[in-house]
Amino acid sequence: MKSSVIYEGKHHKWVVFGRDESKPEKIIDTNQYLICTDTESMLLDPGGIELFSPMLTGILGYTELSKLTTLFASHQDPDIISSLGLWDKTIPKAKLYAPWLWEGFIRHFGMENIEFMAVKDEGGEIKLGSNNFRLIPAHYLHSSGNFNVYDPEAKILMSGDLGASLEKGDVPMFVEDFGEHVAHMEYFHRRWMPSNRAKMNWIARVKELDIKIMAPQHGRIFKDDDVQEFLAWFEKLDVGCA
Amino acid sequence: MTVHVENNQEIGCFIIVATVVAQLDIILVEAKNLSLAAKNARVVAIRAGEAALGFKSITNFIDEFSTKTIQTTQEINQHSNLLFKLALEQLRASQFEHHINRAYSLNDKSHIEIKRIKNDATQIFRESLTRFNSEMQALTLQFEEIRQQMRAAEYIAVTSRVEASQAGEYCDSLESVSDYIASAALRIKSAISINLSTLSQLKRIKVSG
Secondary structure, eight states: OEEEEEEEOSSEEEEEEEOOTTSOTTSOOOOEEEEEESSOEEEESOOOGGGHHHHHHHHTTTSOGGGEEEEEOSSOOHHHHTTHHHHHHHSTTOEEEEEGGGHHHHGGGOOSSSEEEEEOTTOEEEEETTEEEEEEEOTTSSSSSOEEEEETTTTEEEEETTTOOOOOSSOOSBOSOHHHHHHHHHHHHHHHOOOHHHHHHHHHHHHTSOOSEEEESSSOBEETHHHHHHHHHHHHOOOSOO | OOOOOTTOHHHHHHHHHHHHHHHHHHHHHHHHHHHHHHHHHHHHHHHHGGGGHHHHHHHHHHHHHHHHHHHHHHHHHHHHHHHHHHHHHHHHHHHHHHHHHHHHHHOTTOOHHHHHHHHHHHHHHHHHHHHHHHHHHHHHHHHHHHHHHHHHHHHHHHHHHHHHTTSGGGHHHHHHHHHHHHHHHHHHHHHHHHHHHHHHHHHHHHHHO
């Protein structure tokens, strides 16, 4: 499992994990994000059961387990949170923030110890150390109960499946040429995103945020101007097509 | 009955519990029929009067052990949810141990926290195994109890046949009750033998696993 620090500030840092060489071939590659503050850490979209072991090993390079107090699941998919049953035994005192809509479904992955923190449809906040993170609604993109995480200090939006791309091989962590990158995103967004109305709502909401890094759950991360390029491209894209 | 559990002992536990629970229905149906046969036999014995006095008292025994068998079987049935829960707990504990061992092998420095979780994982797995085995032991004892009741049923079938032979014109119908008790006891014993053999297969999985 590769990892790199994508932001390091006064109070906290963001680490991305992905491009796992040991993952079975037919499993989709995912990005997992760890936010470390001095006192606490949070894992965003912890990943599937197959990634648990390399993730655990990777995380310990950045934080102590006793500080890993919080998990966040943007939605209910197996590549997002099917490792929950194993985290439940590893960090039993942790809290899981996830859409209220999916509680009964997510519990199927096995959750006897971790506390479920239901996120309301309108979103909310997670406090971690001295930092606050905003939960931005992204419903129906693609999941019917879905949130992004926005960090106002680092100006990072963890955008879940929005901005995801499907590329084979050991691809770089960041988008290098937006024009070339479109080819890897188009099918995913047309097919997985079901609603143009939901898309426009989300774009309007996200345009109000000051974003330097947009970090999706699959594929490359967007920086600076590429974030706005993505929003402009996505706005024009007709989604919900099979 | 051989349950094919292949190489996954935890999935094997699920299959074995399911096999045992499926056999419970057979025992329950036979025990209910026995109870009904006892009630019918009592009516015939009352009608036969003096000639079937001995048989009448035997029907009370039949009713008593069939009621007890129904009760024990229903207790086991209620227990099956717990057994499935424990089998699931064990499956998860085993998966946890497997993934932690993998993390341990991935980490060159054998991080102290992974070592600690590795020990915890082994402990969690052992504890879940102990709970599952202890419940299975209790289940085996419950089946042994029913088997004892069926031995008594076979004995009563023989005694009732002697009593039936003295019941004059009611002899045939009471003899058929005796035959029914003997055959039902045999069927219940056979279902129990299947279950005990399935449970012993579980013990073998545990030893070799």
